[in-house]
Amino acid sequence: MRNVLAPLYPEPSFFEPAASMPRYSGPLLTHAVADGLLAARDAGAATWNGSFDLGMSNDDVTLHAEAWAWRGQCHPYPAKLKDRTIYYQDGKDFTPVSRYAGSLIKLVPTQWDTPTFEIDGIKMLPTSKESPLDDARRKVALVQPRGKIILDTCGGLGYFAACCLDADVAQIHSFEKNADVLWLRTLNPWSPDPDAPSSSGRLQLTHADVTAAILDIPDTSVDALLHDPPRFGIAGELYSQSFYDQLARVLRRGGRLFHYTGSPNKLTSGRDVPREVQKRLEKAGFKAELALDGVLGTRR
Secondary structure, X not given: OOOOOOXXXXXXXXXXXXXXXXXXXXXEEOHHHHHHHHHHHHOOOOEEEEOOOOOOOOEEEEEOOOEEEEOOEEEEOOOOOOOOXXXXXXXXXXXXOEEEOOXXXXXXXXXXXXXXXXXXXXXXXXXXXXXXXXXXXXXHHXXXXXXXXXXXXXXXXXXXXXXXHHOOEOEEEEEEOOHHXXXXXXXXXXXXXXXXXXXXXXXXXXXXXXXXXXXXXXXXXXXXXXXXXXXXXXXXXXXXXHHHHHHHHHXXXXXXXXXXXOOOOHHXXXXXXXXXXXXXXXXXXXXXXXXXXXXXXXXO
């Protein structure tokens, strides 16, 4: 009988975990939080209560003339902050959580506290109707993760992984190609930490391109798949027949796949991406149907 708590891949593993980067533990500010903090100071208040970790908790802070104290550390008051931007303390100042290396990658606040992220202004996660974490939870539920080994092809901020951990997954192996997205995860308190006690060693995060890495994953070695690629125009290789054939190869018979596609407008794009994905998955060996804003497949 397979030991589902054992590593998914034999040792020595082709897949090396993403280099461990220290998690940021300082305050995170948004325009709204900074306004509240400054208004309390200007009103002469001695303390103010707010969230400095994007809504995960609320704390009282002590207000002084030139600085404010949070969790035993003093911080400078921020200058005027922009909307739709999250700031962290980098040295002496508060700096946007963003990087530019060919593309601008940015952590973006939402009305739900849980942030999304953008690449060159394109929102990577749906947030119009519910938080990106709740959206991920509904999708993850379709593959019934409890007790399973799951391959998460495009880890992003890790919300699929977080929901799998909450649902008592046996093991989830996430791949993320973009180093700057991995950096965003170290500043986002909603992103799961593979090294945290709550993960219990069940989350493996690998910095790699899954289209290449999947070639070394053994046949029928995973119980379920989560595939949340960028849009087709950005990463067409993640929608290719050859990649779907590889997904079918590594998934056991009867295993489920959820493939996010979004709902691109056929009138403007000229394509019906969900239906195209459905047909390619069926050709690869899945029974596939449209579900939520993507395609649900079952390996035949």
